[in-house]
Amino acid sequence: MSRKEKVSYEEKVKACEDYLNNTTSVFAIAQSLSVNQRTVFDWINKYRDIGKESLITSNKNKTYTKEFKEQVVIEYLNDEGSLDF
Numbered sequence: 001m002s003r004k005e006k007v008s009y010e011e012k013v014k015a016c017e018d019y020l021n022n023t024t025s026v027f028a029i030a031q032s033l034s035v036n037q038r039t040v041f042d043w044i045n046k047y048r049d050i051g052k053e054s055l056i057t058s059n060k061n062k063t064y065t066k067e068f069k070e071q072v073v074i075e076y077l078n079d080e081g082s083l084d085f
Helices: 009-020 026-033 037-049 066-077
Strands: none
Touching: 009 026, 009 037, 026 037
């Protein structure tokens, strides 16, 4: 099953560039695109750290093996990780 983006790649790039050029605020971007401010900050950080290509999203959900999922849960329960990446 495929996913549909709420915000297009072009809108994300424009939002990041507007913010980094001091044209608009994170609050204004979040309101205009109907997303939360944390999402906008995540886009900006990705854009700044990796580039605009990092804002391209896949239209398919990721799949993980059972073994990988079990390992992640074990690491989390042992305080070796967190829910945030």
